[in-house]
Every structure is written in C-alpha cells, then in structure tokens.
Amino acid sequence: MKWTPRPDQLEAYNWAIGREASGLFAKPGNGKTAVTYAVMDRLRELGEFRRALVVVPLRPLYSTWPAECRKWDFDFKLGILHGTKKAKVAASRDWNVGLINPEGIDWISRGGTLPDGLDTLVVDEAYYFKNSQAQRFKTLRLLLPKFRNRIILDGHPESHGLEDLWSKVCILDGGKRLGSFISHFRREYMVNAAPPRAQYSDWQPAPGAREAVYKKISDICITIKSPRTEKPIINRIMVPMPSKMRDEYKRMENQFYAELASGTVTAANAGVKSMKLRQMTGGYVYGGGGKSDVIPVHTAKLDAAMDFVGELGSEALLIAVNFDHEANALRERIRKELRFDPPYFGGGGLKGTEAARAIDAWNAKKIPILIANPASAARGLNIQYGGSNVLWYSLTYNWGDYDQFNARVDRPGQTEAVTISKLIMEDSVDELVESVLDMRTDADKNLFTKMREYYEQNYRK
Numbered sequence: 001m002k003w004t005p006r007p008d009q010l011e012a013y014n015w016a017i018g019r020e021a022s023g024l025f026a027k028p029g030n031g032k033t034a035v036t037y038a039v040m041d042r043l044r045e046l047g048e049f050r051r052a053l054v055v056v057p058l059r060p061l062y063s064t065w066p067a068e069c070r071k072w073d074f075d076f077k078l079g080i081l082h083g084t085k086k087a088k089v090a091a092s093r094d095w096n097v098g099l100i101n102p103e104g105i106d107w108i109s110r111g112g113t114l115p116d117g118l119d120t121l122v123v124d125e126a127y128y129f130k131n132s133q134a135q136r137f138k139t140l141r142l143l144l145p146k147f148r149n150r151i152i153l154d155g156h157p158e159s160h161g162l163e164d165l166w167s168k169v170c171i172l173d174g175g176k177r178l179g180s181f182i183s184h185f186r187r188e189y190m191v192n193a194a195p196p197r198a199q200y201s202d203w204q205p206a207p208g209a210r211e212a213v214y215k216k217i218s219d220i221c222i223t224i225k226s227p228r229t230e231k232p233i234i235n236r237i238m239v240p241m242p243s244k245m246r247d248e249y250k251r252m253e254n255q256f257y258a259e260l261a262s263g264t265v266t267a268a269n270a271g272v273k274s275m276k277l278r279q280m281t282g283g284y285v286y287g288g289g290g291k292s293d294v295i296p297v298h299t300a301k302l303d304a305a306m307d308f309v310g311e312l313g314s315e316a317l318l319i320a321v322n323f324d325h326e327a328n329a330l331r332e333r334i335r336k337e338l339r340f341d342p343p344y345f346g347g348g349g350l351k352g353t354e355a356a357r358a359i360d361a362w363n364a365k366k367i368p369i370l371i372a373n374p375a376s377a378a379r380g381l382n383i384q385y386g387g388s389n390v391l392w393y394s395l396t397y398n399w400g401d402y403d404q405f406n407a408r409v410d411r412p413g414q415t416e417a418v419t420i421s422k423l424i425m426e427d428s429v430d431e432l433v434e435s436v437l438d439m440r441t442d443a444d445k446n447l448f449t450k451m452r453e454y455y456e457q458n459y460r461k
Helices: 007-016 032-045 058-062 064-071 086-091 102-109 135-146 164-173 182-189 209-217 243-262 267-282 300-312 324-338 352-363 399-407 429-438 443-458
Strands: 021-026 052-055 078-080 097-100 120-124 149-154 190-192 203-205 221-224 233-239 284-286 294-296 317-320 369-372 389-392 419-425
Touching (some): 064 233, 086 097, 135 164, 182 190, 182 209, 300 419, 324 369, 399 429
Parallel strands (some): 021 149, 052 097, 078 097, 233 419
16 A cells, blocks of 8 residues: 555654654654655655665564565565575665664674665664664764765664663764764763762763753654554564474464364364464463473564564563463563563462552553563553553453453553554464454454454465
8 A cells, every 4th residue: 555644754754855864763653664665765756865774673674674665565675684695685786775684784894795886774773773882883883974864763762871872863973963972972961970989880961961962963853753542553563483383383273274174173172272373473382291391482572572672662561471481481581681570460470469569660660561461460450650562472362351451551541652562473373363353353252253264264275
C-alpha cells in the first residue's frame, strides 16, 4: 500500500527534507522506519540520493527494514551486508539501500571495504554508538565526511543520561554543536560528582545543562510523538526462525496441521500440540521430567527482547510471558546485562504481599522492568502509573487475558501513548495465535474451530 503518514510522521518527514542531518527520536511503533524510507524516496526525486548505508541491529536488519519496504511499496533495492557474503554484496551495484549491523562497522575498521557511491547514512538505534570510546564509533566518525545526508533514529536518546547525546549528535554534525570530543562536552555541560580523591568519575549534568543542550540540537533533532489516543499503538516485531530448529519445528507443525485437516484431533489435543509449538518459538520446551525439566532450543526471541529493552533505554517496560521458564530466562539475561533483577508475578512468580510491593514500586517508577503472567495477572491490577510500554514475549490464545492485560496499562490515569509490542516468530504458530487474537475470539470456546479456519486459509494448497 502507499504510505499515508500520520500528522506527527508528516511533521518529521517535512522536517528532514532539506536538512543534511536529522535526528528522529520516537518510541518503538511510531513509524521511524517508514518516515526514513519516505525521506530517502523524496531525496532521490530531488537528485540528492544515490545510495544509503543503513546501520541497524541484526534482528530489524532481516525483519523490520525489508518488511517496511514491502509494506509501503517503496521502490528500493536492498542489499544485506551481513554474513559470509557481505564483501561480495558490498561490491555489487545491485542495491541502493545497504543494510549493515553495528558489528559490520567493526568489520570495516578491520579492513572491510566500504561500498562505492554512498551519500546517505542512516543509523537506526543510535543507542549502539553511545560509547564514544568504542572502536565502532571511532570508525563511523572517520567515515562521516563521505555522507552528505545523515539520519539517526533512536527510541530513547538519553538512555543512560545526558552524556549519551554527545556521540549521537556527533554522528549528525561531526561535533559542531556539542564539541569535537567528549571531554569538551563534559567541560561545558557536566560536573564530576564523584567524592574527593575517588578513583573514578561520576559525570552528572550541570545546572541548566539539559536546557542548554536541547537548545543547541533543536535545529537538527525532532521527536515523533503521537498524542494520547483511545487506541494503543500496536507494534509487531518479527523474529526470524533460527535455522537450527526449523526442521524439527516444521515436522511437529506439519503433524499438528495434518491432524487438524483430518478433523480427527480433539480440541484438547490440539491445544497441547499448539502449546509445544509455542514453547519452541519462545526458545525453551518442557522435557519429560515436568516443569523442572526445561530444554533450551534457541535464544532468538530472548535476543529480540533485549534489543527492544535497549531501544527503550530508561523507559519502563511491562513484559508478558506465558511460561515460567520464559520469565526465568529473561530475568537471568537482564541480571547479567543490566545488573537489575526484575520482579516476576503471576504464574510461579511473586504472590501476595511480595507481588503487591513489586506493583507499588512499579507504579512509583522505582523499577524499570516488570514481568508478569497474564493468566493470573491480567485482571484487577492498576499498573498504568509505572509505564506505557507492554511487550508480549509470548502471546496467549485467550482474548480475555490478552485484552485485560493490555488494559492494565491502557486505562484512565495513563498520560502517555500506550505501545503494545508483540514478538512474532516468522512462519510459526505465533502468527496463528495473533490471528486468533485479531478475531477477538473467546479462545477457550473457539480455539479448535479457529485453528481449523486458519489452516484452511493459510496452509491448504
């Protein structure tokens, strides 16, 4: 379909046209990728675009960017600069938008060849370049003069504080506005709050620094922020199925759908088989030893969830899981990477007063991530004060649980635009579950019927 921008997207689009550098800041789901494609399309019409290098994390490199290009029918040819063939693709003239992950910049620093004819740079999730001392930032900075057009996209530009803005804005203007080096930025806008004779530095914004910095960058940065509406923003995050599980998954799925087509399987058995497929897409399945016997399958969804957490930065996030092992895996990963242990309630998580304390802390904005099982935590809770972002790690067939859980955040008292994000593994049962939810079906009553219908529509040849 043809891209039809919302008013806030149109504002950002018009803003970016005519500027050599634009920082587009927006929460996930607000359409940064589509705006960027539209800007590049217009620059091409004006004769100011030949080829773009888009630096984007691996998951959206393979899913979001290709999908958005197809969805809105933008006439770009994409080149995937990743994997063993990236050097061959880089040398090819068969594309005008090259997608490379941040680690690919490290590859360039080690002698990888930058493609010819580039004039536009897009950095999606500039979060990955916030460390001004990292080699990838230093390499990218050396490449900046090659690009006449520069765009950065970020869900939360101050993910760990004001200092994060320096490297991101430097990608846009080479250091013109906030200083050529991070040391210049610190002298101008920060103070060292570490105790006397401390062996470390604790740089904090000086009084009035934020306002001064925002004013400095106001001519090249804009926020895409949808107003609070009755309906939340729905954000589908597609996760490619790992090749190592594809054969086993497809064997189980084919058996499942074959039994559905035959009409001999009972609704109860269909639910059991479907649950096993859902467990596989989440990355872990129960073995024969009960719930304590959990077999790891892959980390694709876990990686996607952590990418999303990084994209949000310091914004609070409520994560929905359907199995205890999903919550356990998320908590372990978050503890390792973020040094924070997110509370988990519902399912086998916190109960009673402990759960109540976790909810109070969430509503008081004292914890950044809360994990919950909708089957036992979808109703009767007021958690709209702690954040406006919901991530479904795994979906439920139960429309009531799905709707009620989202309503815990999207309810009176919420002042921000609510974003409901869903991790959907491509070509998997996740798409079936999403279809059931889209039809607003009472899953307990119509699960079997809707599975049959979905099979007839999507799998019967």
